[in-house]
Amino acid sequence: MKDICKNCGKEVSALEIALTKKLINRASTQFLCLACLAEFFKVDEKLLHKKAEEFRKSGCALFTQSTDSK
Numbered sequence: 001m002k003d004i005c006k007n008c009g010k011e012v013s014a015l016e017i018a019l020t021k022k023l024i025n026r027a028s029t030q031f032l033c034l035a036c037l038a039e040f041f042k043v044d045e046k047l048l049h050k051k052a053e054e055f056r057k058s059g060c061a062l063f064t065q066s067t068d069s070k
Contacts, residue, residue, distance in 0.1 A: 005033035018062040019052055026062075 003012050010033045012020075020031040023041070038045045056063040 003031050005036050006030040007032060007036040010035075015052055015063075018055075018060075019048060022055060022060065022062050023051075 003017060004010065005012050012031045012033050016033050016037065017031050019034070019037055020028050023037070032040060034045050034048055038048055052063060
């Protein structure tokens with residue numbers, strides 16, 4: 001079963017799952033897509049991509065498997 005955004009119902013990627021866990025709650029079982037995350041935090045999607053890359057480069061385990069770069 002694919003994970004879907006709890007707000008809009010769009011299928012979420014590994015990157016979106018990792019961002020939800022990192023920014024909202026590491027134990028999350030419901031996730032937000034990039035657009036809904038950006039709306040939730042009132043930021044641009046580009047900033048979320050930048051933060052994801054920073055987390056990946058810093059060695060955060062949540063981002064080692066999220067290789068998609070939407």
